[in-house]
Amino acid sequence: MIDIVKEFPGVRALKGVQLKVRPGKVHTLMGENGAGKSTLMKCLIGIHPPTSGRIIFDGKEVNFKTTQEALNSGISMIHQELSPVPERSVAENLWLGRVPTKSFFRVDHKKMREDSYKLFEKLGLDVNPDEKMGNLTVAKMQMVEIAKAVSYDSKIIIMDEPTSSLTETEVEHLFKIIEDLKARNVAVIYISHKMDEIFRISDDITVFRDGEYVATDEAKNLTVDKLITLMVGREVTEMFPKIECPIGETVLKVENLSAGKAVKNVSFELHKGEILGMAGLVGAGRTETAEAIFGLRTRTGGKIYKDGKELNIKSPEDAIANGIALLTEDRRGQGILGLLSITDNTAIANMKEYGFPLNHGKMRTDTTDYVDKLNIKTPNIETPIQNLSGGNQQKVLVGRWLLTNPDILIVDEPTRGIDVGAKAEIHSLITRLAGEGKAIILISSEMPEVMGMSDRIIVMHEGIMTAIVDRKDFSSELILEYATSDTPYDPSKKEG
Amino acid sequence: MQKTFDKKKFLSQNSIWLVLIGLIALVSIAQPKFLSFNNMITLIQGEAVRGIMAFGMMFAICSRGIDLTVGASAALVAVVSASLVQNADYANRLLSFGPLPAPLVIIVALVFGALIGAAYGALIAYTKIPPFIATLGAQLICRACAKIYTDRPVSKLSEAYRFLGHGKIGGFPVIIIVFIIMYALAAFLLTQTRFGKNVFAVGGNDQAARVAGINVEKTLVGIYAWSSFCAAVGAILLAGRAGSADPANTGLSYELDAVAAATIGGTSHTGGICRVSGVLAGILILGVVNNGLVMLKVDDNMTNIVKGCIIIGSVVLDMRKNARKK
Numbered sequence: 001m002i003d004i005v006k007e008f009p010g011v012r013a014l015k016g017v018q019l020k021v022r023p024g025k026v027h028t029l030m031g032e033n034g035a036g037k038s039t040l041m042k043c044l045i046g047i048h049p050p051t052s053g054r055i056i057f058d059g060k061e062v063n064f065k066t067t068q069e070a071l072n073s074g075i076s077m078i079h080q081e082l083s084p085v086p087e088r089s090v091a092e093n094l095w096l097g098r099v100p101t102k103s104f105f106r107v108d109h110k111k112m113r114e115d116s117y118k119l120f121e122k123l124g125l126d127v128n129p130d131e132k133m134g135n136l137t138v139a140k141m142q143m144v145e146i147a148k149a150v151s152y153d154s155k156i157i158i159m160d161e162p163t164s165s166l167t168e169t170e171v172e173h174l175f176k177i178i179e180d181l182k183a184r185n186v187a188v189i190y191i192s193h194k195m196d197e198i199f200r201i202s203d204d205i206t207v208f209r210d211g212e213y214v215a216t217d218e219a220k221n222l223t224v225d226k227l228i229t230l231m232v233g234r235e236v237t238e239m240f241p242k243i244e245c246p247i248g249e250t251v252l253k254v255e256n257l258s259a260g261k262a263v264k265n266v267s268f269e270l271h272k273g274e275i276l277g278m279a280g281l282v283g284a285g286r287t288e289t290a291e292a293i294f295g296l297r298t299r300t301g302g303k304i305y306k307d308g309k310e311l312n313i314k315s316p317e318d319a320i321a322n323g324i325a326l327l328t329e330d331r332r333g334q335g336i337l338g339l340l341s342i343t344d345n346t347a348i349a350n351m352k353e354y355g356f357p358l359n360h361g362k363m364r365t366d367t368t369d370y371v372d373k374l375n376i377k378t379p380n381i382e383t384p385i386q387n388l389s390g391g392n393q394q395k396v397l398v399g400r401w402l403l404t405n406p407d408i409l410i411v412d413e414p415t416r417g418i419d420v421g422a423k424a425e426i427h428s429l430i431t432r433l434a435g436e437g438k439a440i441i442l443i444s445s446e447m448p449e450v451m452g453m454s455d456r457i458i459v460m461h462e463g464i465m466t467a468i469v470d471r472k473d474f475s476s477e478l479i480l481e482y483a484t485s486d487t488p489y490d491p492s493k494k495e496g
Numbered sequence: 497m498q499k500t501f502d503k504k505k506f507l508s509q510n511s512i513w514l515v516l517i518g519l520i521a522l523v524s525i526a527q528p529k530f531l532s533f534n535n536m537i538t539l540i541q542g543e544a545v546r547g548i549m550a551f552g553m554m555f556a557i558c559s560r561g562i563d564l565t566v567g568a569s570a571a572l573v574a575v576v577s578a579s580l581v582q583n584a585d586y587a588n589r590l591l592s593f594g595p596l597p598a599p600l601v602i603i604v605a606l607v608f609g610a611l612i613g614a615a616y617g618a619l620i621a622y623t624k625i626p627p628f629i630a631t632l633g634a635q636l637i638c639r640a641c642a643k644i645y646t647d648r649p650v651s652k653l654s655e656a657y658r659f660l661g662h663g664k665i666g667g668f669p670v671i672i673i674v675f676i677i678m679y680a681l682a683a684f685l686l687t688q689t690r691f692g693k694n695v696f697a698v699g700g701n702d703q704a705a706r707v708a709g710i711n712v713e714k715t716l717v718g719i720y721a722w723s724s725f726c727a728a729v730g731a732i733l734l735a736g737r738a739g740s741a742d743p744a745n746t747g748l749s750y751e752l753d754a755v756a757a758a759t760i761g762g763t764s765h766t767g768g769i770c771r772v773s774g775v776l777a778g779i780l781i782l783g784v785v786n787n788g789l790v791m792l793k794v795d796d797n798m799t800n801i802v803k804g805c806i807i808i809g810s811v812v813l814d815m816r817k818n819a820r821k822k
Contacts, residue, residue, distance in 0.1 A: 296707065315706075316708070317709045319709070320709040321709075326707065333703055334701075334706075335707070337700045337705065338701065339700045340696055340697065340700055340768070344696070344697075348693060349709050351693055351694075352690070354690075356688075356689060357684065357688035357689060358687075358688050358690065358693070400708070404709075
């Protein structure tokens with residue numbers, strides 16, 4: 001029996017939280033970003049030893065000072081952002097820090113490779129231990145991480161949003177492995193925001209809010225609505241508040257757009273007030289299409305017209321000047337300027353407006369304006385953006401783009417890794433913007449999101465556009481079918 | 497949403513000034529003459545050129561780069577500009593004409609300096625080679641060019657040209673006025689212009705900066721042009737003060753002092769963090785150590801050990817401060 005209780009009286013991050021994990025079960029932690037899930041896990045595995053409180057593991061009280069201690073005792077964590085050594089082989093990554101040696105301190109490469117094979121076979125993984133780690137897909141890297149956890153003979157494996165960058169088939173594979181782990185009597189602590197996943201695999205669910213423990217219950221006693229209410233402490237009425245609004249004339253026309261191998265001959269039109277969804281599996285070329293339009297990726301062919309005029313966009317600078325904005329998928333890598341203040345982050349794409357010398361007063365009023373409008377939760381506007389939660393960071397970035405007053409807003413996975421409350425706010429914001437006559441391209445891998453929000457959906461597969469589906473024809477089966485189809489879309493066949 | 501005064505933040509951002517005050521107190525207790533007005537003037541005069549180069553260096557470091565060329569480019573700018581202002585009655589002068597009007601020569605020198613920086617800045621921006629390598633190469637090239645231009649010191653310079661480095665206004669050294677102007681200019685660039693905001697953005701996260709519509713390449717060219725411009729200002733001051741420009745020794749290893757001052761001043765080598773006031777404090781700390789320990793008759797090697805410890809210590813403290821934030 002594994003039994004964990006922790007208390008942190010007086011500490012802001014976790015205010016006396018408890019958690020009880022049973023062996024052979026999947027225990028899901030839920031809560032908005034900043035609820036304390038990750039902090040709790042960091043306490044458990046020794047990254048931040050708890051200030052007070054007790055951790056009882058296998059009937060014994062433990063207090064890990066380092067992750068290595070936790071690992072050796074049988075608790076491992078698969079982080080949301082993996083940190084492999086990309087230039088070294090899979091086997092070396094797997095045995096990192098405990099490479100087998102033979103006489104004279106020489107590395108026993110043979111044993112390392114054989115052990116890797118055995119381990120992968122046991123888990124049913126199709127990975128070559130000699131492959132360079134950096135050549136693997138994110139999904140495969142994750143599998144290797146799980147294999148690593150298993151090789152430590154872990155009794156508890158923590159997975160922090162493992163599916164956020166996986167395709168549906170990869171998710172299926174992951175779930176199979178989790179079932180396998182359960183059968184081996186391993187406890188899995190699972191952190192996720194995706195409701196359908198959670199209900200599929202969880203045995204127990206614990207909800208946190210603002211560093212406080214809210215409730216634990218078996219998954220079968222809970223429903224999505226109940227869970228959301230527990231998480232936000234209020235009712236979130238509608239997830240996808242689609243408001244039909246009149247669709248105006250064509251704003252953007254893309255003709256045979258190509259960008260290397262990633263985007264091949266994509267053509268579509270985008271109208272005023274329209275939300276145009278883009279669906280597809282990972283590697284479909286949706287992000288790349290957006291980047292090509294925005295000038296972030298070199299166009300190798302095709303034309304882009306706005307309001308009937310051809311544009312020659314060579315850089316994001318050009319795109320912004322032409323009223324196009326792109327909210328990137330990779331918030332931390334391509335979005336926020338972590339060290340800089342909310343003000344700087346909001347104003348940075350719009351600096352041209354602040355003159356010479358810069359009008360800091362106007363910058364601050366504009367920022368305050370958007371902080372209020374978008375309901376951004378921050379102590380003040382001089383706070384570095386990295387101190388905010390993911391949802392609030394995203395809202396600041398939305399504010400940044402709205403400040404440039406774009407006609408076309410491309411949003412790429414706008415709600416990835418964001419808590420339910422902020423998600424609903426971003427959804428209603430997108431709808432409102434469409435209502436104000438902006439044209440929006442919504443790239444999303446979440447089927448309910450893209451189907452709930454869009455007027456039409458473009459489906460892509462490996463760089464080709466395979467379909468444009470109208471709202472009345474939306475169904476996940478149809479979209480999935482196109483997402484795996486190899487036949488390019490032929491406008492003459494459909495829209496007649 | 498109001499900006500409130502945060503005592504903790506104020507202290508942590510200005511702790512370097514406390515270190516400076518502490519150092520001054522220590523040295524002046526041991527040697528009361530240290531605090532005299534004249535000595536203070538000498539101290540600042542001595543650090544002005546390194547300080548000006550540090551105002552350039554901090555931009556480079558803040559963008560996750562470094563500029564190792566400044567000492568050598570200063571030598572090149574110094575010999576070339578000096579050769580244009582040698583007195584006509586000097587028999588051994590390098591060129592057959594001259595001296596040309598000092599303001600013209602100075603403007604040409606500054607433009608020349610900025611162009612040198614723009615050239616290796618463009619190399620860094622468009623080929624993406626590490627700034628350390630690019631500027632190390634440029635350093636060798638600049639120093640060699642200076643030596644090719646002339647193999648001996650260029651001396652007997654016109655008084656008008658020497659005014660900035662050597663002159664006085666009402667008994668007050670002009671070099672210090674130039675130093676103050678350069679401080680103000682650096683602060684203005686960094687906080688009041690788009691260029692400054694772009695420097696922080698590129699240093700903090702160049703990919704995000706690009707997405708936000710910033711021309712990362714142009715910004716990098718600008719950064720190294722500014723750094724090299726600062727070196728050119730330093731060159732004119734050095735040549736003016738000494739009355740000659742030496743291709744082999746002018747500005748030698750000044751780039752390292754500039755890096756040290758910028759670093760002590762809290763400029764982050766991982767990018768995105770720098771404050772002009774911090775760098776000013778960094779320069780003054782080095783100045784107090786240089787000047788003060790000489791007055792206390794401390795051995796040269798000992799002085800360097802102290803300097804080394806200060807550089808390392810300041811970075812250790814800085815990293816701990818930033819680590820705690822995360």
